[in-house]
Amino acid sequence: MATITVDGRNFDVGSDKNLLETLLWLGFDLPYFCWHPSLGSVGSCRQCAVKKIQGENGDRSQLVMACMEPTIDGMEVSIQDKQASEFRANVIEWLMLNHPHDCPVCDEGGECHLQDMTVMTGHAYRRSRFKKRTHLNQDLGPCINHEMNRCIQCYRCVRFYNDYAGGDDLQVFSAHDNVYFGRHQDGTLESEFSGNLVEVCPTGVFTDKTLKSHYTRKWDLTSAPSVCHHCSLGCNILAGERYGSLRRILNRYNPEVNGYFICDRGRFGYDFVNAEDRILVPRERDRSEVILESSPIIASLKTALASGEVKGVGSPRASLESNFALRELVGSDNFYNGMSGGESELVQLALDFLSNGPVKSTSLTEIEHCDAVIVIGEDLTNTAPMMDLALNQSVRVQPLEQLGQVGIPEWNDAAAREYLQNQKGPLYLLMPQPSKLSRIATKSFRRGIPELIRLLSEITGLLDPSNGPTKVQQPASGSPNAAREADETVKEIAAALATAKRPLVIAGTSMGSLPLMQAAINIAIALHRKNENTRVSFVFPECNTAGAAMMEEKSLPAGQLSGTAPHTLIVLENDLYRRGTPNQIDEFINRFKQVLVLDHSETPTTARADLVLASGTFAEADGSLVNHEGRVQRFIQVQAADELVLESWRWILKLGKLVDNQKLTAYSEFDHLVDAIEQGCVQFAGIARTSLPADYRVHGQRLTRAPHRYSGRTSMFANHSVSEPRPPQDQDSPFSFTMEGHPGIPPESATSHYWSPGWNSVQSITKFRSEISRGRQQSDPGVRLIEPSGKAYLEYLKLAQTHDHQWQLVPLHHIFGSEEMSIKSPAIAARSPEPKITLNSAQAEEHGIKAGSTLAIIIDDQETALPVQLDADWPTDHIGITAGLPGLPYMEGNSIVQLKPPGNEN
């Protein structure tokens, strides 16, 4: 604790922050540019000057940069001091000398930190009569727009992009007042986190190109707190709507999950909501007008339900509430979690270990504090992008410990990086495919899956010699050199993990290999015996994989259906053709007399449906998701949906009424479902705490989705009718769809936009959060449903056999494309890769396969042909195939892959 005096008033503050952050948290308005809560201080913009009062009568007072000053007990500073204020006004005036007259056509306008700071210092008129410097712009790809004239040389962009996110294709060029921030040549920014430049850059140099295509000012966006639906991490987002279409995604700060950043898939993947293939009206076979009450399909559904002949397939990409409602409708015996058998088995194992084993799962931000990490079979950059960013921070944990000795505080970013240079803590990657993380990894150890399993068992044995798993039987493969290297690596990894304070094991489902996950679990068990602070993290394929798996164990039935002859199939937001080969799925669907599908976008499955009900996307629905760590988080509806588009759970409630389902008729609102889940499913106890109930009010008022400066209300629909329609009502959340409601700062979990008086940009988040923390409410980072009980997993797992197909399939996931929905967004599609097959160079030569040639293969019973890429480090007998992109065959870890003999093509 420290006591400081600011402009004559005393404050008790913490001493771990720099002075600027302390002053902002105290609520003072002090302009700044180069400091960022996550990036720390470098003191380069000279904007945050304050007077530090020293000496008798202040005669030794000096101007200091607040961001470079530690907060020291007894210090006295003045913000209002004349010299300090003039200094700050001068700095702004210099920054604005060359600033273009762009605000009206600048996408940053209205949420521009530079505008805010200029107003704050009082600089209003350009006095300079000299000409303005100009710069040429670059084409930085489909996501980011570049307008270099607006730069104020704060260096935040390159500090985020290179230092924080590990990118290397955004640099600063040229010299003196000509410095230029861009790429060495035009081209798409390669980093998976480039979208954060939009928020990090305090000016309009880097702006969101997808927003530009349907540009709306911040004050016109109807926004709600939401959760990203594009991978299992569940980053928190703010989604904004105008004129009925979704316009952009911003980061929403969550101290336990994504902090200040999100990945590009999450930021630019939203356009599927506006896509052509949205289902906006229900349709029955060929008729587009559906009257459920008189539909023969519903009539026969009713009889089928009575005799238990209805099967319901849930979905790992649908909300918990929708899955739950469907389970209530068809009964839990007839409900399936909607995953393929192989995937479900892996997920169940992971969840079982997390809840019954001894080791705790990490939150995303906790990863940033782990000091030794082993990543097993998971290409994180592509399957859980924000974990890549977190690991970029965790490799600094060990080196950062030295800072204490030399007296450099951690927030002093320039000094810390200078002192530590390129030192990195231990990060080991064990997987067959190359990974972008190898840039920062201590070692990227690329081996085939059987060999990896063997090495992992050895590591487990080294960590816990007394009770290690059975010694490995297979002999090491390959040359003696490779064997020696493997041996050394195993020892190195074991030593690094054993000596770490907070070791972390990351594994996942993307390789589809059960023994690999078991081997990872064994390492976690062994480590935990040594060190209680051991953590584990599993990556799942979809946004609610964990939730669906916790709701129901039964996966999509591959073989015979149990019970009576099936009659009706109800599929919830699930494209079954992504869960099995076309033959398997056809066979499954063909067993039913009628098929009912609820979804928001057209899929091959909706094409097979007799009745399609138009569901809302995340933007048009309320719901909860369980992320990879077992944290349940609520997402709130952003925009009012078309009349015939309902949340899936609401459709199911409707069906429930039509078929007189006792349970479902009792529910009519979202909160009823949440309460039913809370009471009916022990595994979800606590879910009711994730969000405010629909009747929550502040001083009798709702919270607002629209900002208080929302414009055009009496005109936006006037072309249809000059009489304004009644605003849509929301029964499911405490938010109004308009600006009517509580004008003050809402509880942090219910933030629909960041704003604080005088601070219109996203930088207001610092002010905003400080006001919250001084007020009533701490943040609500969602509720963790899973804590390790330590009851089971006292013994090591016996590893399952790896399959012995000729080729081991390695699905190659890609951040841009492998996720079902985000690929429908043009910006993501433009960054998606060309599908390819990867083989070991030497082995390919044996088979006479050349790089670049097209190779025909058969995966289970599906034929496909893709261009070949060769890789000398690729493990033999492994075949890498791009996964998940539209048009690619279905595959899973133990699919049987055959090369089609050449010459057989017809």
Add this chain to the structure above:
Amino acid sequence: MLSSLRSMWLTFLHLFQKNITIEYPEEKSVLPPRYRGRIVLTRDPDKEERCVGCYLCAVACPVDCISLQATEDEHGRRYPEFFRINFSRCIFCGYCEEACPTYAIQLIPDVEMSEYDRQNMVYEKEDLTIDGQGKYHGYNFYREAGLAIKGKEKGSGHNEEPPVDIKSLIP
């Protein structure tokens, strides 16, 4: 009693004063050029649309009767895709004109816009746009802005240096 007589006398005197009411609509009143009447969207000296779709008029409007959607041509020039004013709501306060950074939106001394059907009070861009510059002549926003558009490359705006050659080593 006396004050009543005085009032009657004063009223009587008015009979001999000049009429200030006129025979509207046969006779039109002359409104000063700065009178706040019907709103128009003007063009710049090059006859291009002045409005750049900045939304400032919309946000300034106290009754929220302006709505628009900004879009861009292939050379990066911004303009409104649609621009709508609901005159049945407009209070002719002139805030939009004051907020407009390009002189695009202007209030003109025309007040004859009564309609039998309220729906006809909704004006779209086609109804609002005039061919001239309105009250403010000579201003062309894109000449001042740093944004490049067709016919104005980077650095060729008013008061601008040519673009920096970032490969130059000259100190």
